[in-house]
Amino acid sequence: MKRITFPFFHRRFFITVVGCVFLFAPLSWLSAAETDVLIVVGPSNHAPGSHEVAAGGRLMAWCLENAINVKGIRARVVHEWPKDKTILKNVATVVLIGDQFPPERLDNSKANIAELSAMMKRGCGIVCVHYATGLAANHVAEDGEHPLLHWTGGYFATRCKHHQSVAKIFDATITRATPKHAISRGWETFNIKDEPYTKNYFGKNGFAPGVVPLATVEFPLDAPKTEVIAWAIERTSGGRGMGVTMPHFYRNWERDELRTFIMNGIVWSAGREVPADGVQTSKPDLAKFKPESIDPKPRVPTKKK
Numbered sequence: 001m002k003r004i005t006f007p008f009f010h011r012r013f014f015i016t017v018v019g020c021v022f023l024f025a026p027l028s029w030l031s032a033a034e035t036d037v038l039i040v041v042g043p044s045n046h047a048p049g050s051h052e053v054a055a056g057g058r059l060m061a062w063c064l065e066n067a068i069n070v071k072g073i074r075a076r077v078v079h080e081w082p083k084d085k086t087i088l089k090n091v092a093t094v095v096l097i098g099d100q101f102p103p104e105r106l107d108n109s110k111a112n113i114a115e116l117s118a119m120m121k122r123g124c125g126i127v128c129v130h131y132a133t134g135l136a137a138n139h140v141a142e143d144g145e146h147p148l149l150h151w152t153g154g155y156f157a158t159r160c161k162h163h164q165s166v167a168k169i170f171d172a173t174i175t176r177a178t179p180k181h182a183i184s185r186g187w188e189t190f191n192i193k194d195e196p197y198t199k200n201y202f203g204k205n206g207f208a209p210g211v212v213p214l215a216t217v218e219f220p221l222d223a224p225k226t227e228v229i230a231w232a233i234e235r236t237s238g239g240r241g242m243g244v245t246m247p248h249f250y251r252n253w254e255r256d257e258l259r260t261f262i263m264n265g266i267v268w269s270a271g272r273e274v275p276a277d278g279v280q281t282s283k284p285d286l287a288k289f290k291p292e293s294i295d296p297k298p299r300v301p302t303k304k305k
Contacts, residue, residue, distance in 0.1 A: 035270050037064055037075040038082075038091045042098020042105045042132065048293035051131065052250035053097045054079070055291035059253055059284055060095060060129075063263055068280040070267055081112045088115060092270035093125030093240075096132040100158065101148060104139045117147060123238040125269030126151050129262065133197065133243040134158045134165075144201060152241035153211035153233035154202040163201045169248065170221065172196050174229070174257070177213035183232055183242065183264040184214065186278015187257040195248035196229035210234045214244070215261070232265065240269045250291050254283060 041057040061075035081103060082088060094116070096102045103112035120126065128148070134156040140146040144162040148155050157163040171193050176184045198219045202211065211233045218224035230244040242265040252258055263279035286294045 034072050034074045035092045035272055036090050037061075037073060037093055037095060037266060037270060038087065039075055039077045039095045039097070040081065040102050040106075041077060041079045042096065042100070042102025044099040044131075046099065047297060047299035049250055049291070049296035050248055051099065052291040052293075053099070055250060055286075055289040056097050056129070056247075056253065057095075058289040059286070060097070060262070060266070062284065062289070063259060063279075063281040064266060066281065067263065068282065069275045069277070070263075070272065070279050073267070073270075073272075081106045081108065081115070085115070088119060091119065091124055092272075093127060093266060094119065095127045095129065095266055097129045099131050100134045100136055101128065101132055101139065101155070104135065113147060116151075120147075120151050120235070120239055121237065123271075125239055125266075125271065126241045127262075127266050127269050128152055128155075128243045130195075130244070130246055130248060131156070133200070133245055135160065137161055144204070149201070149203055150208070150235070151233075151239075152243040153208060153231050154200050154228075154243055156197045156243075156245060157201045160201075163199075165200050166198045166219075167195055168198070168219075169193065169195045170219070172217045172219070172229075174246075175216050177216045177228065177230075181212060181214060181232065182268050182274040183261065185260075185264060185274050185276060186280065187260045187264075190255070190257040192246070192252060192255060192258065193249070194246045194252055197245035198227035198229060200228060200231075200243075200245070202228075202231070207231075208233070210236060214242070214265075230261070230265075232268070240271070242266075242269055249296060250286065250293075251295055253286060256283070259284075 039057045044053040057077045064073045064075045136158045137160045157165045213228040215230040232242040260278040
């Protein structure tokens with residue numbers, strides 16, 4: 001039987017049609033493969049040059065979108081819990097920075113926690129940076145129970161009844177606690193003057209299943225004890241979380257080891273593969289992200305009326 005062909009299916013015509021589809025496809029089609037990261041900046045009243053949470057949020061977004069060896073990440077920075085709930089729908093991981101855990105500090109904290117809980121249940125990642133790992137006594141139950149304990153594996157307890165963590169600036173040696181973990185790729189032990197919180201809270205019985213220490217310091221200096229200052233979890237219900245208790249000083253974002261460490265954690269929490277040499281980023285121009293100050297300055301006292 002003679003095979004019948006039709007001009008409509010001519011190879012050149014087919015290639016042209018396919019090309020037009022890609023050329024004129026909606027941007028949403030083309031960006032479907034992108035990984036969405038939401039960076040939530042909470043309140044802060046620290047002196048200029050320390051914390052700098054707004055500038056830190058912008059800097060992290062820039063590092064993620066301009067990483068040398070990881071592509072396809074789209075980062076959005078917000079300074080309140082999103083009122084437009086469509087923003088939350090496709091987020092692969094949420095990164096939090098601020099003085100204490102931002103969802104507790106921002107307006108409508110109960111609703112914030114409920115929405116974040118729904119995100120965690122669908123497998124969304126979460127990363128808390130420096131003081132955003134912190135919960136105060138009015139945020140937690142008297143026995144220390146709080147969803148953050150299960151989402152990241154631990155937290156920095158600030159004046160809590162059940163536990164008291166320690167915040168002190170010192171010259172610290174940051175040591176990889178689990179070298180084979182993906183977040184440990186591309187950086188080695190390094191020294192830094194910062195405020196890595198110690199005596200963090202990991203529950204009544206210590207690390208829960210799935211929680212791993214990522215970095216440790218020896219503290220206090222006069223009677224050193226190994227303290228976990230960064231940790232991660234593979235949640236049994238799905239999703240990944242990380243807590244890292246640095247940087248206190250904005251200037252320390254210049255440190256390649258620290259940026260790689262934190263960017264690794266964000267990429268890992270989003271379900272992406274961390275490169276063998278870690279997430280590599282160019283040294284940022286700190287002024288570009290509009291901090292109050294690059295270096296620490298004393299807080300200007302409020303004039304009494």
